[in-house]
Amino acid sequence: MSYRERLWPAPWIYIATALVIPASLLVFLPIDMIVGIIVAIVLYGGIVGLLLFTTPTVEVADGVLRAGRARLPLSVVGEVVAAKGADAVRERGTGLHADAWLLIRGWIPDVVRVELVDPADPTPYWLVSSRRADELAAAISSARA
CATH class of the missing domain: 1.10.287 (Helix Hairpins)
Known part of the structure; x- marks a missing residue:
């Protein structure tokens, strides 16, 4: 893990x-x-x-990103970006795509945007709350490589 x-x-x-x-x-x-x-x-x-x-777990292990009960194989992951401060507010607000998959907790200010490269999936990206957004983004990127 x-x-x-x-x-x-x-x-x-x-x-x-x-x-x-x-x-x-x-x-x-x-x-x-x-x-x-x-x-x-x-x-x-x-x-x-x-x-x-009901507290969800975010985990990167064995080639899979698990966010709550959802699972995403890292083989379909594209760009991964950690957003903090005003960027995170924009990601959760005006910059949010209607088809994005969300695991957001209002008491956690930072998010990680995980782009999907699967053409068969209508979901453009996952947006996941994280208190350690930089670490989560690095873990996803390194596990994908």
Whole structure:
């Protein structure tokens, strides 16, 4: 394996989702305090569990790029470009092709654009979020060569 990354949620996501605690307390405390506390804990635990359970993995190994559940043979990969800052914003926004395949996480600012050279595939490229975009792009390029 030449590269592996889990796209874990940023810490602020856990803080933001903690707002479900006071919201559920506001609804259930007038009914029963114990029920309100239990519902708040269960809801927040469920949200955190769902965030952790659905965290995708990006991996380059054995001639394949795996992004979440999707797999792409490196034999159909063309140019690979890491985009950061304003370039990444453009790639995810105005520069995004409607047919592109996406694995984007809003809490990860950088992306890697993986061009496809398969004429039978209508997808022009994959756009994958990565906290280490340069490393992922280098791993794809070196594994392809």
